[in-house]
Each structure stands twice: as structure tokens, then as C-alpha cells.
Amino acid sequence: MNLEPRALVGIGLFTWFSTGVVFAAGSPQVRFATVTDGQYLAGVVRLTVDVTHDRPITQVGISRGSELLGVDFDPPFELDWDTRKEPDGPVLLQASVLDPDFHEGDARLTVTVDNTPPSVVLTQPSDR
Numbered sequence: 001m002n003l004e005p006r007a008l009v010g011i012g013l014f015t016w017f018s019t020g021v022v023f024a025a026g027s028p029q030v031r032f033a034t035v036t037d038g039q040y041l042a043g044v045v046r047l048t049v050d051v052t053h054d055r056p057i058t059q060v061g062i063s064r065g066s067e068l069l070g071v072d073f074d075p076p077f078e079l080d081w082d083t084r085k086e087p088d089g090p091v092l093l094q095a096s097v098l099d100p101d102f103h104e105g106d107a108r109l110t111v112t113v114d115n116t117p118p119s120v121v122l123t124q125p126s127d128r
Contacts, residue, residue: 028053028097028105030060034078035093037109041083048078049095049107056100063094086113 029052035041047069051057060077062069064086070079077095090112097105 026054027103028055028057028099030095030097030105030107032093032095032107032109035109035111038111040112040114042113042115043084044080044082046078046080047093047095048076049097051075051077051097051105053097053099053103053105055103057097058100059098061096063096065092083113084115086115088113088116 031050032047033050034046034048047062049060049062049072051060057075057077059071059073061071062079062081064081069081072079090110092108092110095107
């Protein structure tokens, strides 16, 4: 069996891909449970990842763009993300999952960080 190392994009973990070997199990099904695509976020947000698979999951990495925010090794797979440290605007979040047989799964979504407080504008004259 010929195994080739490859870095798991976004979380810096190594996986191994075999040439000519087929594994019986499929890839883990991954989804963000606490945020949705297109959602506006502010403050500290708990990112929770749900994984469905017939094998135990050994690790879940959560990334913002190409930067790893953190890795969780035990369910529930979650991370508190302080969006106040981010500039306002769209952010790609990715959850990358790995099982003991090196099957990968991932979920991606785009959220918008918006920590700018609302401004108040008076539209009526104040001298009555």
C-alpha cells in the first residue's frame, strides 16, 4: 500500500491518502449547528459543529478563512469566537473533520461580522 501525506487545508493536520485502496466507510457529514450561512454575528459567538458518521471523530478544526481558530477533540465540538477582534465584513468559516481511518468531511459557510453599534439620527425638530 502506498500512502501519501497531505496537509488538511485550514487546520494544519495531516491526513493520508492511499493509492489503489478503497475504504468501506464514507466521509463524515458535517454542519454548523449554531450559525447559518449569511447570518450577521456580533460579540462572542459559540460555534458548534454537528458530525454524523459511523465512526468516532478524532478531531474537528474550525477555521476563519485560512486561519485556524481552534481544534476540539471531544464532543460537543465547539469553540467560542470573539468577533470583536475581527473587522466588520464577510468571513468564511470552515469546519474540518477527521475520523480514525483518515476520512475527511467539512462544512463551509459565510457569515458577516457586524460589531458596529447602530447610530441614532433625529428626524424631527427638537425645538417645540
